[in-house]
Structure formats: structure tokens, C-alpha cells
Amino acid sequence: MSDSALSAQAPSVPPLSHPAARLDAALVWLMALTCGLVVANIYYNQPLLAAIGRTFHLSDSSASLVATATQIGYTTGMLFVVPLGDMLERKRLMLLMLLGATACLALAAFAPSFAVLAGASVLLGICSAVPQLLLPMAAHLAPEADRGRIVGRIMSGLLIGILVSRTVSGYVGAHLGWRAMFEIAAGLMLALLGLLAWRLPQDRPNFAGSYGALMKSILTLTREQPALRRSAMVGGLLFAAFSVFWTTLAFFLEGPAYRYGSDVAGFFGLVGAVGALAAPLAGKAADTRGPDFAIGVGILLALVSYAVLGLGGYSLVGLVLGVILLDVGVQAAHISNQTKIFSLVPEARSRLNTVYMTGYFTGGSIGSVAGGLAWTHAGWPGVCLLGAAFAGAAYLVSRFYGRQ
Structure with missing residues (x-):
């Protein structure tokens, strides 16, 4: 690794040692609890958009800009704030961000x-990038x-936070109003701030x-680490396969195959919690068999999931099985990719995570965009073929890109 990759490290600074x-x-x-509660801030607004639109007399498309604004903020925080974790004391930085999230x-x-x-x-999106500093x-x-087992366990908290936040928010919004959800979340952030100030070590x-x-x-x-580029591309392609399914699921369930409502789509989000439960197992596999092995298993499961969804998705059993296989596969590869990149340049882990997560969300x-187009022009078969194509591309990248 050349000195330029660390960019202006002072000679007086000692090399990174074991903490x-x-x-x-x-x-x-x-x-894990912190990751779950903080990432939930990004998703609370999604079930509340219709109520927010009624409050401010907006159309559905205009109200949805709240969710877009939060995602834009999160991406901005990931790009411009998370790298500071390699420059500033992480505990202090996270406490400041939690204080900002509360406000x-x-x-x-x-x-x-x-x-x-x-x-x-x-x-709020900017301040909610705390999990990407904590990992x-x-x-x-x-x-x-x-390392893999611990990262997997913490990631399970983040994944559960994503899944549960929508259910909790919808319930609170229906019974107490949308403003109450933000009030409750502010109280949770304040309590979390106190816990972390007391318990989190300095780093x-x-x-x-x-x-x-x-x-x-x-x-x-990014230029000097081919393994980082490969992980970012594999992670991004698998998350694309993941997003293809979840973007179109509600349309499929409401169509002639099932004629279910949005409440059933919410149930499938809970089915996806199996992926969160599998995260520690994926981390353990990365520790014992190596991250490349676990990544390969994850890609294989994603490919099998789309075969199941394409052939058996018209039955509820096939659809549930496909969801479980897809979530477990994508999360297994994601945890293993992060375990792998964190070992590349230990003193640059926040910046490595920035590169990886930018590729992941891209x-x-x-x-999401491609899934919507596939559904419009080719229906459920087109969705399954597209998802399998993204997973297949992830396999090709993992197998052939950037290897000596």
C-alpha cells in the first residue's frame, strides 16, 4: 500500500495498534441496538406519507419527497461525514450526530x-449515518x-431496525398521528445518546x-485496492437484485395472481427478517471459511431464489421461500463483503466503508428503477429474469474482476 493512499499522515502519528x-x-x-434505532429514522416516514400529505394538502407524489429527502441526506452523510471517522475521535463524532438527529x-x-x-x-438523513461509523x-x-461474527451481529440489529421501523411507524401513525412518531423517535435518540456517552469506548x-x-x-x-472495487460492485449488483424484488412485490401481490392489499406486503417485510437472523451466521462463516466462500454462497442463494420465485412465485409457499432465500443470500454476501474490506487497510476503515456503501446504494x-421498468414491460417473469441477471453479474464480477 503506498503512502499516498493514506494521504498526508503525519510522521509523528504512531501506526495503528490493537485497541x-x-x-x-x-x-x-x-x-446492534444503536444501529437498529438510528437507521429506523430513515424509514419511519414511509408509512406516514399519506397522512403527511393530508396535513399539508399535498398530492401523494409531493408528499413522497419527504422519503426522497431523507435518502438524499443519508447518502450525503455517507459520502461526506462517514470518512471523518478516520480523522476524528469516533465516539465524539457519533454523539454529535445523535444530538443532531434528536434535534x-x-x-x-x-x-x-x-x-x-x-x-x-x-x-436527519445526514445525522442518521451513525451505523456506518459504528461498524x-x-x-x-x-x-x-x-470480526465477521461481531460485524454480523451488529448488522442484524441494523436489518431488524429497517424491517420493524415501517411496522411500528404505521401503527403509531394510525393511532397517535404522524407527528407522534417523530416525537417518540426523538426521545429514543436522546436515551440512546445517554447510553452511548456512558458505555461506548473512545476510538x-x-x-x-x-x-x-x-x-x-x-x-x-479506490484506485489502489481492487478487492475494494470488487466488493463494492458485487454488493451493488446483489442489492440491485434485492431491490428489483422489493420494488415490484406490492404490484405483484395486488395483481390477479393474489389480489392482496398492502398489509400483506408488510407481512413479507417481516418474513425478510430471516435475513437479519442469518447475518451472524454469515459473519461466522466468513471467519471460519473466509469471506470469499460466504460471498459465493450468498450469490448462489440469490440465484436460486429467483429460480424459485420465477417458477413457484404464483403460490404463497413458493413466494415465501423465495423471499427467505433472497434475503439470506444478499445479507450473507453483504456481511462477508464488509468483513473483507475492513481487513484491507485497518487505519482507513471508515473510508473503505464509504466506498463500499456508495456502490451498494447505487x-x-x-x-429499483430497472425493476419498475421490468414490471411495466414484462410482468413477473421479466422481474425474475432481471433479478437473476443482476445476481449472475455479481457472480461474474466476484469470480473474474480484479484477480491476479
Whole structure:
């Protein structure tokens, strides 16, 4: 690895050493809880969009801009704030972001206009990038032999937070109103802030350059680490396959094959929780058999899932089985990819995660758009073929791209 990849590290800064702090079981579970509660901030608004539109007298398409604003904020935070985890003390940075998230949620709860709510949503997305700082921190503190298992356990909290947040938000919104959900979330962030201030250890990075040098080093790392590029591409392609399915599922369930309502689509989100439960197992497999093995298994499961969905998706049993296989496969590969990249340049884990997650979410966005087009022009068979094509492309990249 050349010195340019670390971009202006001062000579007086000591090399990265094994951390003095230890990850006990209670701290790992607190990190998992933190990831779940913080990432939920991004998804609370989705079941509330119709109610928000009624409050501010907006069309459905205009109200949906709240969800878009939050996602834009999250991507911005991932690109421009998460790399600071290699430059600033991570605990302090995360506490500041949680304080900001608390303020943004409170502002959203009492927003007098839609413009204020949209602005608060952008800032909330930025401040909710905490999990992408916490995962590199956990990878740094974890013993090398247990890194995959610990990252997998923490990721399971994040995945459960994504899945459960929509269900909780819909229930609260229906019974207490949409503003109440943001009030409750603000209280949760404040409580979490106190817990982390008390329990989270300090984690000092050793990057001593400027912010400009830090951002420039992201490009250097991307150029000089083929394994990082490969993981980002594989992760993005698998998340595209994942997004193809979840973007079109509600249309399929409401169509002539099932004629179900949106409540059944929500049930399939809970079925997807199996993927979250599989995350620690994937991390353990990455520790014992190597991340490439676990990534290969994940890709294989994704391919099999689309065969099941294409051939048996018109029966409820086949559809449920396909969902489970897809979620387990994608999450297994995702955990293993992160375990792999965190071992590349230990002092640059936040920046490595930025590159990987940018590729991951880019793939998801492409999959969502492509899935909608496939459904419109080719129906369910087209959706399944497209999802399988993305998974097949992930296999080709993992097998042939950037290998000596």
C-alpha cells in the first residue's frame, strides 16, 4: 500500500495498534441496538406519507419527497461525514450526530410547513449515518478471529431496525398521528445518546491530514485496492437484485395472481427478517471459511431464489421461500463483503466503508428503477429474469474482476 493512499499522515502519528478497549457481549448488543434505532429514522416516514400529505394538502407524489429527502441526506452523510471517522475521535463524532438527529426529529414533529419538514428530513438523513461509523469502529475493536461474527451481529440489529421501523411507524401513525412518531423517535435518540456517552469506548484514529486530503484519499484507496472495487460492485449488483424484488412485490401481490392489499406486503417485510437472523451466521462463516466462500454462497442463494420465485412465485409457499432465500443470500454476501474490506487497510476503515456503501446504494437505486421498468414491460417473469441477471453479474464480477 503506498503512502499516498493514506494521504498526508503525519510522521509523528504512531501506526495503528490493537485497541486497548474490548468488545464484551453487552457492548456488541448495544451497538446492534444503536444501529437498529438510528437507521429506523430513515424509514419511519414511509408509512406516514399519506397522512403527511393530508396535513399539508399535498398530492401523494409531493408528499413522497419527504422519503426522497431523507435518502438524499443519508447518502450525503455517507459520502461526506462517514470518512471523518478516520480523522476524528469516533465516539465524539457519533454523539454529535445523535444530538443532531434528536434535534431534527423534534423539528420534524413540530414542523409548521412542508418545506421545514423536508429540510429537517435532509438533515436527519445526514445525522442518521451513525451505523456506518459504528461498524468500522466495531471492526477495529474486535479480535481478528471474531470480526465477521461481531460485524454480523451488529448488522442484524441494523436489518431488524429497517424491517420493524415501517411496522411500528404505521401503527403509531394510525393511532397517535404522524407527528407522534417523530416525537417518540426523538426521545429514543436522546436515551440512546445517554447510553452511548456512558458505555461506548473512545476510538482514536491516526489520520493526521486535512479534510481535503481525507476525501482525496478515498479516490486513492479506490484506485489502489481492487478487492475494494470488487466488493463494492458485487454488493451493488446483489442489492440491485434485492431491490428489483422489493420494488415490484406490492404490484405483484395486488395483481390477479393474489389480489392482496398492502398489509400483506408488510407481512413479507417481516418474513425478510430471516435475513437479519442469518447475518451472524454469515459473519461466522466468513471467519471460519473466509469471506470469499460466504460471498459465493450468498450469490448462489440469490440465484436460486429467483429460480424459485420465477417458477413457484404464483403460490404463497413458493413466494415465501423465495423471499427467505433472497434475503439470506444478499445479507450473507453483504456481511462477508464488509468483513473483507475492513481487513484491507485497518487505519482507513471508515473510508473503505464509504466506498463500499456508495456502490451498494447505487446498485439498489439502479435495481429499483430497472425493476419498475421490468414490471411495466414484462410482468413477473421479466422481474425474475432481471433479478437473476443482476445476481449472475455479481457472480461474474466476484469470480473474474480484479484477480491476479
